[in-house]
Amino acid sequence: MLRSFITWTILSLTLVANAQEKGNKRILDTLMAGNDSIVIFADKSWEYIKMLNFDGVTNPYLSALATELGWKEDWVNNVPYTYDNDLSKLEDTVWLCIVDDDNNEFCMPHPGMVTSTFKYRGKRFHYGIDVDLDTGDTLVSAFNGIVRYAQFNDGGFGNLIIIRHYNGLETYYAHLSKLLVSPNQEVKAGDPIGLGGNTGKSYGDHLHFEVRLYGNALDPETIIDFEKNELKKNNLLINGQMFSYSKSSKSYSSSSSSKSSSTDKNASVHKVTSGDSLYYIALKYGTTVDKLCKLNGIKKTDILHIGDKIKLK
Numbered sequence: 001m002l003r004s005f006i007t008w009t010i011l012s013l014t015l016v017a018n019a020q021e022k023g024n025k026r027i028l029d030t031l032m033a034g035n036d037s038i039v040i041f042a043d044k045s046w047e048y049i050k051m052l053n054f055d056g057v058t059n060p061y062l063s064a065l066a067t068e069l070g071w072k073e074d075w076v077n078n079v080p081y082t083y084d085n086d087l088s089k090l091e092d093t094v095w096l097c098i099v100d101d102d103n104n105e106f107c108m109p110h111p112g113m114v115t116s117t118f119k120y121r122g123k124r125f126h127y128g129i130d131v132d133l134d135t136g137d138t139l140v141s142a143f144n145g146i147v148r149y150a151q152f153n154d155g156g157f158g159n160l161i162i163i164r165h166y167n168g169l170e171t172y173y174a175h176l177s178k179l180l181v182s183p184n185q186e187v188k189a190g191d192p193i194g195l196g197g198n199t200g201k202s203y204g205d206h207l208h209f210e211v212r213l214y215g216n217a218l219d220p221e222t223i224i225d226f227e228k229n230e231l232k233k234n235n236l237l238i239n240g241q242m243f244s245y246s247k248s249s250k251s252y253s254s255s256s257s258s259k260s261s262s263t264d265k266n267a268s269v270h271k272v273t274s275g276d277s278l279y280y281i282a283l284k285y286g287t288t289v290d291k292l293c294k295l296n297g298i299k300k301t302d303i304l305h306i307g308d309k310i311k312l313k
């Protein structure tokens with residue numbers, strides 16, 4: 001055990017951005033071990049968090065449909081999106097149970113005035129909703145689920161938390177000043193997950209909140225009443241139209257990004273610059289993360305370094 005623990009330490013040390021806390025304990029590091037993680041606390045104690053292939057879907061119909069339609073998603077801790085699923089092509093209407101008998105709680109992540117909605121802002125689509133707050137305000141998880149991502153994101157989100165819920169949805173909480181949870185940690189609706197802030201490409205402290213299904217954003221106001229601070233409905237009927245808001249860069253989102261969404265199909269090599277991810281590169285050149293991984297002999301969880309050359313064809 002000790003030997004493999006040390007091996008993990010050497011091979012897969014993942015430094016979690018900034019100081020984090022779990023409960024009242026300050027987290028020094030989170031070490032990834034496959035789908036599991038080991039959290040090391042400042043007082044030298046550690047905790048093994050086991051999590052194997054959590055897909056979050058409790059609706060068997062949705063799960064079967066996703067398989068049939070080829071929608072995919074992975075459980076990865078350092079990438080916001082892994083597949084460019086296109087839910088706008090959905091021809092049927094799918095029933096999604098947001099809260100049920102086992103997971104029946106909803107909690108408003110942060111009550112506050114909505115300052116920007118799910119819509120085009122200039123040429124870019126705003127894939128979430130902005131809620132006013134003061135830096136330091138506590139944010140809580142909307143539903144029960146497991147933290148998939150909790151780190152600084154240099155694509156514009158700043159400190160970002162993504163939680164995958166048992167209903168199949170993922171919620172995104174961006175621009176935080178502090179992260180209070182770590183990847184693969186189980187959370188209940190209402191559990192504190194972070195403090196509001198103004199990190200990343202943000203002009204003024206606010207919460208950027210997104211709701212996604214298989215990587216595709218849906219309007220949070222479809223399910224949440226931001227004036228009454230309550231869930232609008234327990235069940236959601238999903239159809240392709242809900243996802244046909246934006247024809248390009250469907251899965252990429254940030255409140256404001258400098259990345260171009262135009263594709264360049266003639267280039268054969270891409271040189272990695274600051275803020276790149278395999279997802280952006282795939283999007284930019286009209287290819288997929290899977291193809292890039294195969295071509296370059298890398299894994300989608302590998303970290304890209306500035307100056308790396310990524311083969312495109």
Ligand SMILES: [Zn+2]
Binds near residue numbers: 207208209
């Ligand atoms: Zn926003």
